[in-house]
Amino acid sequence: MNETSHQKEKTFIMIKPDGIKRKLVGEIIQRLEKKGFQMLALKMLQANRKILVEHYTELKAKFFFEELIDFMLSGPVIAMIWQGENIINTARQMLGATNPAEAAPGTIRGDFYLGPQQKINENICHASDSLESAKKETALWFPKKNYTW
Numbered sequence: 001m002n003e004t005s006h007q008k009e010k011t012f013i014m015i016k017p018d019g020i021k022r023k024l025v026g027e028i029i030q031r032l033e034k035k036g037f038q039m040l041a042l043k044m045l046q047a048n049r050k051i052l053v054e055h056y057t058e059l060k061a062k063f064f065f066e067e068l069i070d071f072m073l074s075g076p077v078i079a080m081i082w083q084g085e086n087i088i089n090t091a092r093q094m095l096g097a098t099n100p101a102e103a104a105p106g107t108i109r110g111d112f113y114l115g116p117q118q119k120i121n122e123n124i125c126h127a128s129d130s131l132e133s134a135k136k137e138t139a140l141w142f143p144k145k146n147y148t149w
């Protein structure tokens, strides 16, 4: 990957229903902006089962899959496209470990961990884990390329 495309790297970031209920939307957006990243698109929507099964298709066989889908259907989500240098890796670092109990201090999942009553699926935010998944997820959630930048 050359330097220019690396700087223009895009990723898909989604605030999960718990992040919205807990009023962490502004905090998450502010952290990404402070890191120098550019928001390209944002929409709030109630997801449906079809899009979530496609989004999490690699996890279909996992024991936690149905509970994860139910949780993701429990309220609206905020789907976003962000751009910036090395953003795919950096956004993952900013989120922290999948299990919020293990997420490092300074990460979104670590700083807002509530304690053992917080379920592992309720980890506030999603970010694509590779260039391949960033492309897939961006196309899935923004199929009409209906964002302006």
Ligand code: UDP
Pocket: 059, 064, 068, 097, 098, 120, 121, 122, 123, 126, 127, 129
């Ligand atoms: N998840 C879960 N139980 C697990 C692992 C994951 O409920 O043991 C949920 C959690 O919400 C996680 C999502 O499934 O964010 C997707 O899992 P993945 O391994 O892709 O984690 P992520 O990429 O979100 O860190």
Ligand code: MG
Pocket: 129
């Ligand atoms: Mg993942």
